[in-house]
Amino acid sequence: AQRVTQPEKLLSVFKGAPVELKCNYSYSGSPELFWYVQYSRQRLQLLLRHISRESIKGFTADLNKGETSFHLKKPFAQEEDSAMYYCALRSGGYQKVTFGTGTKLQVIP
Amino acid sequence: EAGVTQFPSHSVIEKGQTVTLRCDPISGHDNLYWYRRVMGKEIKFLLHFVKESKQDESGMPNNRFLAERTGGTYSTLKVQPAELEDSGVYFCASSQELWGNTIYFGEGSWLTVV
Secondary structure (H helix, E strand, C coil), X not given: CCEEECCCCEEEEECCCCEEECCEEECCCCEEEEEEEECCXXXXXXXXXXXXXXXXXXXXXXXXXXXXXXXXXXXXXXXXXXXXXXXXXXXXXXXXXXXXXXXXEEXXX | CCCCEEECCEXXXXXXXXXXXXXXXXXXXXXXXXXXXXXXXXXXXXXXXXXXXEEECCCCCCCCEEEECHHHCCEEEEECCXXXXXXXXXXXXXXXXXXXXXXXXXXXXEEEEC
């Protein structure tokens, strides 16, 4: 069975500090990993996916198959980054997505 | 282009009552999904439609939940009778192709059962 674990429910950092949101997964095959973000009073939206290896809004995430991790990082947090972040896994391209419990990022001015 | 729309945005009902949630996917999207987030838990998959057919309903919690997508356009998710543990946010999402495509989410329907 596939599973996504986000150990932190809440992460508070000061503006300008580095951010790392942790995500670990368990899946026997080759998964596709995503980060979704939900800003206050907005819909859930895709932030980035590991296969595109791109940086969105300064965030990056590297898939580490050895550690089965897909941590989300940003070198300098901004106030507008405050939101709920969900790590997610999709198996084999099929659209069914498994989500983690989410981490609330709070950037303190 | 309009996004995925859900109605109602908020609903408060009493235990034992019936609630019907509606989702209008992005036009042209054959794939429609329902997800649910119960307080403090992860967002969980409920079911997946391809057009009007149920492709995967493995996440439906029990037979009090009924999802339909007549004509392959909008979908409804009915909870009857509602229980306290059904409270949460119900997300609808849609995508164009089955494999490898971006899924677009609606804003969610908040359901509170009292």
